[in-house]
Each structure stands twice: as structure tokens, then as C-alpha cells.
Amino acid sequence: MKQQQLVLNERPNGLPNADTFAFKEINVENPGHEQLLLKTLYISVDPYMRGRMADGPSYIEPFQIGEPLSGGVVAQVVTSKSEQFQQGDIVTGMLNFQEYHVVEANQVRKVNTFGLRPSVALGPLGMPGLTAYFGMMHIGEPKQGETVVISGAAGAVGQVAGQLAKRAGAHVIGIVGSKEKANYITKTLGYDHAIEYKHGDVPRQLKEACPNGIDIYFENVGGEISDAVWPLLNTFARVPVCGAISSYNLEAGEYDIGIRVQTYLIKARAKMQGFLVGDYADHFKEAYEELGEAIASGELKYEETIREGFESIPDAFIGLFTGENIGKQLVKVAEQE
Amino acid sequence: MKQQQLVLNERPNGLPNADTFAFKEINVENPGHEQLLLKTLYISVDPYMRGRMADGPSYIEPFQIGEPLSGGVVAQVVTSKSEQFQQGDIVTGMLNFQEYHVVEANQVRKVNTFGLRPSVALGPLGMPGLTAYFGMMHIGEPKQGETVVISGAAGAVGQVAGQLAKRAGAHVIGIVGSKEKANYITKTLGYDHAIEYKHGDVPRQLKEACPNGIDIYFENVGGEISDAVWPLLNTFARVPVCGAISSYNLEAGEYDIGIRVQTYLIKARAKMQGFLVGDYADHFKEAYEELGEAIASGELKYEETIREGFESIPDAFIGLFTGENIGKQLVKVAEQE
Numbered sequence: 001m002k003q004q005q006l007v008l009n010e011r012p013n014g015l016p017n018a019d020t021f022a023f024k025e026i027n028v029e030n031p032g033h034e035q036l037l038l039k040t041l042y043i044s045v046d047p048y049m050r051g052r053m054a055d056g057p058s059y060i061e062p063f064q065i066g067e068p069l070s071g072g073v074v075a076q077v078v079t080s081k082s083e084q085f086q087q088g089d090i091v092t093g094m095l096n097f098q099e100y101h102v103v104e105a106n107q108v109r110k111v112n113t114f115g116l117r118p119s120v121a122l123g124p125l126g127m128p129g130l131t132a133y134f135g136m137m138h139i140g141e142p143k144q145g146e147t148v149v150i151s152g153a154a155g156a157v158g159q160v161a162g163q164l165a166k167r168a169g170a171h172v173i174g175i176v177g178s179k180e181k182a183n184y185i186t187k188t189l190g191y192d193h194a195i196e197y198k199h200g201d202v203p204r205q206l207k208e209a210c211p212n213g214i215d216i217y218f219e220n221v222g223g224e225i226s227d228a229v230w231p232l233l234n235t236f237a238r239v240p241v242c243g244a245i246s247s248y249n250l251e252a253g254e255y256d257i258g259i260r261v262q263t264y265l266i267k268a269r270a271k272m273q274g275f276l277v278g279d280y281a282d283h284f285k286e287a288y289e290e291l292g293e294a295i296a297s298g299e300l301k302y303e304e305t306i307r308e309g310f311e312s313i314p315d316a317f318i319g320l321f322t323g324e325n326i327g328k329q330l331v332k333v334a335e336q337e
Numbered sequence: 338m339k340q341q342q343l344v345l346n347e348r349p350n351g352l353p354n355a356d357t358f359a360f361k362e363i364n365v366e367n368p369g370h371e372q373l374l375l376k377t378l379y380i381s382v383d384p385y386m387r388g389r390m391a392d393g394p395s396y397i398e399p400f401q402i403g404e405p406l407s408g409g410v411v412a413q414v415v416t417s418k419s420e421q422f423q424q425g426d427i428v429t430g431m432l433n434f435q436e437y438h439v440v441e442a443n444q445v446r447k448v449n450t451f452g453l454r455p456s457v458a459l460g461p462l463g464m465p466g467l468t469a470y471f472g473m474m475h476i477g478e479p480k481q482g483e484t485v486v487i488s489g490a491a492g493a494v495g496q497v498a499g500q501l502a503k504r505a506g507a508h509v510i511g512i513v514g515s516k517e518k519a520n521y522i523t524k525t526l527g528y529d530h531a532i533e534y535k536h537g538d539v540p541r542q543l544k545e546a547c548p549n550g551i552d553i554y555f556e557n558v559g560g561e562i563s564d565a566v567w568p569l570l571n572t573f574a575r576v577p578v579c580g581a582i583s584s585y586n587l588e589a590g591e592y593d594i595g596i597r598v599q600t601y602l603i604k605a606r607a608k609m610q611g612f613l614v615g616d617y618a619d620h621f622k623e624a625y626e627e628l629g630e631a632i633a634s635g636e637l638k639y640e641e642t643i644r645e646g647f648e649s650i651p652d653a654f655i656g657l658f659t660g661e662n663i664g665k666q667l668v669k670v671a672e673q674e
């Protein structure tokens with residue numbers, strides 16, 4: 001049996017486009033002892049993958065040209081040669097982007113979807129949810145009455161981060177790129193205020209929305225939006241740095257130029273800290289439990305933007321950088337059976 | 338009896354100059370109950386004072402036009418109306434810049450100079466020494482074998498910070514502005530290597546000096562020098578942000594423009610943290626003891642640059658921004674009696 005696989009065709013310079021990707025037909029193998037045959041249901045496309053498309057030192061090895069892209073996948077067990085899994089089980093893992101997988105049983109973990117669509121394991125109950133959790137709760141540490149600002153507030157991470165801050169009693173302001181997203185975060189998620197950066201004058205909008213300054217800035221986008229945040233940081237402010245999507249598509253030789261943060265960090269005695277979800281592996285269990293309960297009870301809400309069909313992965317990925325998604329951007333590859 | 342006082346004449350736009358300051362003749366008052374009459378011996382001029390010359394929100398109230406400048410002072414008790422002090426005692430405190438002071442006894446503290454020149458209480462055993470201590474030991478937390486880079490490495494703070502990192506077993510590289518300072522930090526202080534930024538190509542010099550990357554960057558200067566540090570940060574690097582002297586004299590409407598740090602902080606999962614010595618008041622006692630013992634034993638070395646005479650305070654202050662001082666910049670106002 002044949003299947004499609006998505007490979008890196010060439011390294012992008014600037015924004016990825018159709019030439020960045022190539023589809024390849026490969027065989028579906030048979031699972032051996034302690035192996036599983038999986039069918040891909042959902043694939044997650046994430047901004048951090050842009051970093052892996054470049055060739056250079058980072059926290060994660062670069063994708064290789066002609067080799068498969070990979071990322072978060074939710075799949076269903078077709079054939080199990082392991083006692084740990086049964087046919088029909090829903091599993092998740094970091095897997096190549098292809099329609100079927102033969103994996104060792106320990107390469108994936110079974111998903112408790114709390115009765116929800118299994119894609120939840122790629123969103124609020126997956127990497128983005130955990131990222132929001134550790135960034136907000138372990139670095140941000142929101143307290144009752146504090147002011148929390150989140151950029152990329154309607155994204156996969158932002159939507160969870162803001163609700164966690166609300167649960168802690170903070171006043172939460174989200175920065176978003178459209179009216180639709182503004183409505184989503186204020187009306188559905190319960191953020192106190194939305195700033196639409198495309199309306200311009202972000203410094204003025206921020207000042208008006210944060211008369212008491214900013215205690216936590218959850219950084220997802222970088223760029224000029226963040227430049228406007230620094231002067232408003234309160235004493236002992238915390239800035240979990242999760243992403244800087246505005247800078248991911250710089251062309252070769254371009255630098256991310258803006259306002260240097262040093263004097264603002266001194267004035268506010270503020271802390272700015274980059275982090276990766278993997279650094280908190282010791283705390284995954286408690287985070288899954290807390291997020292799972294909040295999602296199952298309906299307290300923690302979330303949105304997904306789903307494209308259909310394996311062939312739509314490139315468009316779904318490129319769309320991340322034009323801000324078209326609300327919540328987690330996913331590609332649905334096959335129906336659950 | 339009359340004495341000189343130094344006041345803020347006008348707020349500087351850009352680098353302070355002679356017009357920034359004015360001298361004023363005032364009376365020497367008589368001390369009352371529980372008060373002291375002090376004679377100024379040494380005055381400390383420090384880069385952070387530039388921030389107080391501007392009118393705007395900061396961690397410390399701005400100087401007022403026509404009102405005295407103030408800062409760290411070492412003085413000798415001329416007359417004591419308090420049982421806590423005796424004539425001849427050496428004391429230190431944050432005091433107005435003038436030749437004599439009448440203060441409440443609790444406004445100053447007695448100095449143990451460990452047999453050294455009493456100016457030590459304005460340098461390694463004063464605010465700069467404590468600043469280096471908390472930035473390096475509480476935020477930087479150097480470990481055996483790590484690579485530590487310090488900008489402004491021959492300054493009042495830098496000279497202590499680097500030696501603390503050496504004591505912890507780190508490999509220490511200092512960035513300085515002259516051959517004389519390079520010799521001082523390598524030959525006298527025992528830094529492993531000096532980078533002279535005026536020789537140009539700081540990125541290349543840094544890369545060559547730090548083949549294993551940078552674990553701690555102790556930030557004193559900001560600007561392009563620091564821009565060259567970010568790509569070299571190792572995983573879980575720490576950046577105590579003590580100062581950014583290169584940006585203190587921006588003119589009205591100018592911004593400190595350079596490379597944004599977000600992507601570097603994410604890649605390295607690095608922490609950048611502004612701090613003030615006052616935030617660590619609970620730990621002053623242990624810091625004084627540790628620094629005092631190390632200074633008294635000769636293990637911790639330090640340098641001072643001393644100008645003579647009350648009237649030289651403006652020049653001493655302006656000289657901070659042209660990098661003329663090695664170690665602490667002081668003004669000697671009177672001889673100890």
C-alpha cells in the first residue's frame with residue numbers, strides 16, 4: 001500500500017511558500033514485534049517549525065532537505081503488536097508528516113480526550129496547552145488583581161494562557177489581529193479587553209487598556225507590538241517569552257531590529273525568560289490533570305481551525321504567519337474509525 | 338560657616354555638561370538632639386544618577402532643578418549628639434552632595450573599612466560591590482567551568498562581578514574600552530581574557546573568546562556590544578541586567594534601537610533580569626561579610642579613580658560616560674582627620 005509523505009523541498013528565505021514543500025509517495029510498512037501501525041487523524045502545524053526549516057543551531061535539529069517534516073500528530077491504532085495498545089486506540093506523538101506510521105510502542109502515548117474530539121491532544125491538552133500552562137503559571141505566576149497582557153491572544157497558546165490568568169484573578173488584555181478574534185477572546189474566553197493591533201497606535205491602545213501598568217506580558221509575537229509593552233512594565237514584571245512569530249520569516253542577512261529592552265528591564269526590575277515546554281517534563285502530569293479537568297468541565301474553552309486533507313498542510317502552515325487561524329491550526333487527514 | 342553644595346541647574350538633553358550643574362553656597366547648620374554633624378570625605382558618582390537627572394517615572398525619584406544632587410557619601414563625624422556615634426567615626430549614607438551634613442543618626446551607618454581607605458565603603462564594600470554580588474551570585478549563579486562575560490568589566494561593579502565569577506570557578510571574559518583596562522582585568526584581577534571593543538568586530542572577538550558559548554552575561558553597557566552577545570547564549574543562560582550605560586544619554590525622542598532579544602532568549606531558554614541592589618536588602622549582611630573578608634584578605638582586588646576637590650564632581654560624573662575611570666570613580670572632598 002502507498003501513502004503520501006510531506007518533505008522539505010528547499011529551505012525558505014523569508015515566508016515559506018509552495019516550493020518549500022514536496023509530497024512524496026512511500027510504502028506503508030508492516031509493524032514488527034512491539035510496534036504499531038497507526039493511521040494519522042490530525043496533524044498540528046506550529047510556528048516553531050519555521051525555525052527547523054532553517055539550517056543553524058537551535059534547540060531542536062533542523063529539518064533536512066528531501067527528508068520528512070514532522071510535528072505533533074494524533075493517530076489511531078490500526079494494528080498493534082504491543083500489549084500496551086489495542087486496535088482503535090487514540091495516540092499522540094511527534095511523528096513524521098505522513099498518512100500512516102509504523103512506530104515503536106514507546107514512541108506514542110495513549111490520549112484521554114475527555115470525550116472531546118481527539119484533536120484536543122494537539123491543542124489545549126497538547127503542546128500548546130502545556131506551553132501556555134508553564135509559561136503562565138511557572139514563569140508568569142499571575143496574582144489576583146494583576147494586569148496580564150498576551151500577544152497572539154487568540155492563538156493556540158494564547159487562548160489557554162489568557163484563561164489561566166483569568167482563573168488566577170488577573171485583569172487580562174489580549175492583543176489580536178482581527179475583529180473576529182477580538183470578539184472571540186472577550187465574549188467566548190472572558191478576557192477583559194482586546195486590542196486590535198491592525199487599528200494602529202498600539203502604544204496608545206495599550207496605555208489606555210492598562211492604566212495600572214503591566215505585571216505579566218506573555219510574549220508570542222515580538223516586533224513593534226512588544227516594543228510598545230516595555231515602557232509599561234511594572235516593578236517585578238515577568239515576561240515569559242514563548243514565541244516571536246513576527247520575526248520567524250526574516251530573510252537571510254536581515255535582523256530583528258527594534259527597541260532594546262535593557263533600560264526597561266532595569267527600571268522595572270523585570271524578568272524576561274525564554275522557555276520550552278520540554279523543560280518542564282517533570283511537571284507534565286500535574287499540568288495534564290489540571291488542564292484536562294478544566295477542559296472537561298467546560299471551564300477552559302478553546303477553538304480550533306481545521307483544514308481538510310493531507311495535501312492542505314503547506315497552506316495551513318503558511319497561514320500561521322498571516323494570522324488566519326483562531327486557536328489551534330490543524331489539518332484533518334482522516335476520520336476516526 | 339559657609340559650604341558648597343552641588344545642585345541640578347538644568348536637565349541634560351544627551352550627555353550632561355557643565356551647564357547641567359551649579360554650585361551653591363549654603364550655611365553649615367548645627368546638629369540637634371540625636372543628630373550628627375558630618376564632614377564629607379568622599380563622594381561617589383554613578384551612572385544611574387543620569388536617570389535621576391531626567392524627569393520621568395523610574396525606580397527612584399528624579400532630581401529637582403535647583404535642588405541638591407545626592408548619592409553615596411563617606412563622611413567623618415565632627416560632632417555627635419547621639420550615643421550611637423563618636424567624633425571621628427567614619428560613616429556612609431545616601432546624602433546630598435555638599436561639604437558638611439547635619440543628619441539624623443539613623444540616616445547613616447558606621448563603616449568597617451577593614452583597615453583600608455574609607456572610600457572602600459563606596460566601592461567594593463558599598464553599593465557597587467553589593468550590586469555585583471547580587472547580580473552575579475543571586476541571578477547569574479556561576480558554576481564551575483561556565484563561561485561568564487562581563488561588559489564594563491573594569492568598572493566599579495564589573496571589577497567585583499568578574500572576581501566573584503572567578504571564585505566560583507568560571508571562565509571569565511571581560512569587555513573593556515582600553516588597553517590599560519584590559520591589562521588591569523587580566524593581570525590584576527585574574528580574568529581569563531579581555532576584549533577591547535574599540536578594536537572593532539566584537540562579534541568575532543566574542544566568538545573566538547567563547548568557543549563554548551556564554552552561560553552568564555553580566556550586562557553593564559548595552560548597545561551593540563550586547564547585541565553581539567545574544568547569539569552566543571547557551572541553554573539556560575542568565576543575563577543579570579545591571580546597567581546599559583551606552584543608552585543613558587539618548588536625546589529627547591531618541592530610542593535605543595538594536596537587535597531584539599526574543600528569539601535568542603527562546604533558542605537558549607535564557608533569562609534576562611533587571612535588578613537593583615535595594616531589592617536584596619534582606620541579604621546585605623551576608624554580602625557585606627563575604628565581600629569584607631575577601632577584600633580584607635586581599636583575595637578580592639579593586640581599583641579606584643579619584644579626583645580631588647568638591648568642584649571636580651561634574652567632570653568626574655561626565656567622565657563616567659567616556660569610560661575614563663578604572664574601578665570606582667570617586668571625588669575626594671576632604672582628608673580624614
